Amino acid sequence: MAKTVVLNGQPREELGSGSAGRLRREGQIPAVVYGHTDPLHCSISARDFYTTFHTVSESTIVTLKVGKEKRDVLIKDYDEDITTGNVRHIDFFEIEKGKKLRTHVAIEFEGSPAGVREGGILDHNLYQLDIECLPKDIPEHLVVDVSSLGVDDVLHVRDLVIPEGVKVLTNLDQTVCSIIIPRAVVEEEEGEEEGAEPEVVKKEEAADDEE
Numbered sequence: 157m158a159k160t161v162v163l164n165g166q167p168r169e170e171l172g173s174g175s176a177g178r179l180r181r182e183g184q185i186p187a188v189v190y191g192h193t194d195p196l197h198c199s200i201s202a203r204d205f206y207t208t209f210h211t212v213s214e215s216t217i218v219t220l221k222v223g224k225e226k227r228d229v230l231i232k233d234y235d236e237d238i239t240t241g242n243v244r245h246i247d248f249f250e251i252e253k254g255k256k257l258r259t260h261v262a263i264e265f266e267g268s269p270a271g272v273r274e275g276g277i278l279d280h281n282l283y284q285l286d287i288e289c290l291p292k293d294i295p296e297h298l299v300v301d302v303s304s305l306g307v308d309d310v311l312h313v314r315d316l317v318i319p320e321g322v323k324v325l326t327n328l329d330q331t332v333c334s335i336i337i338p339r340a341v342v343e344e345e346e347g348e349e350e351g352a353e354p355e356v357v358k359k360e361e362a363a364d365d366e367e
Contacts, residue, residue, distance in 0.1 A: 161208050165198035165222040176245070185243055189220065189229055191250025198222045200246065214260045215294050220248060228291070230259055251291045258325065260284045261295050263332065267303030271335030276307045282332045285313065286325040293321035302333060310334040 165187065168175070176186040179199050189196040198220075209216075218229050229248035236243055251257055262284050269278050285298065300316060314328040 160217045160219060160228075162219045162221065163200055163204060163208060165200050165220055167223050168197040168199055171197060180244065185246055187246040187248060189222075189227060189248040189250055190232070191227070191229070192252060193250065196222060196225065196227070202242070205243065205246075213262065215262065215296060217251070217291060217294065218248065228253070230257070253291060256288055256290055258286065258288045259294065261287050262297045264297050264299050265302050265333065266299055267301045269302045269305040269335055271305050271307040271309060274307050276335040276337055278302060278305070278333060279336045280333050282313070282326070282330060285316075288323045288325055289321050293319065295319050295322065300332065305333075305335050307335050307337060 166184070168179075168186065179186050180202075183202050184199040185202050185205055187198050187200050189198070214231050216231070218231070220227050220229050227248075227250050229250050231246060232249035233247040234243050235245040249257075263282060265278070265280070269276070272278055287294075298316065298318075300311070302311065305311065311332045311334065312328065313324060313326050313330050313332055316324075316332065318324055
């Protein structure tokens, strides 16, 4: 199940780009909580956020404390500076216990595929699944064992082992990963086959001449 972490926030009295800029310079990340109540505007310590999240995860339940308020939320969206990689703004979504929600869960691959040892390459096509479940049933991630995959084997969403209580919304026919032969190897093999053909023709021509 998804882990729960705690973040402390400060209420935001002033809104707008000017106020947001000042907060960032002070080491804060502007944020807003959406859900079944009025939006809650706040700011989060950038240091606390990066210490808690080495990578931003949409499947981690966050207990967000702002003043006297405490809400269980998920990270719904965030704005990241493409130059520095710093998070500039966070949108949280408040969850309700006992009510199903839709979110994403990351796919983690483990094992050494048999096909890779035979010269193939593990080609990743999907890194997360869209799911629907109760908050208590959100997986922290889905572990996929690829050890048994051979050359040309394909793993689809329908092949994954899904935890009980979780409904997959991603197309079940979508490819998760596959073992492919490197293009250079394929072209080399095709070239060898094409190169062998003239030799056969020459032998047949020589046989005709002898007759």
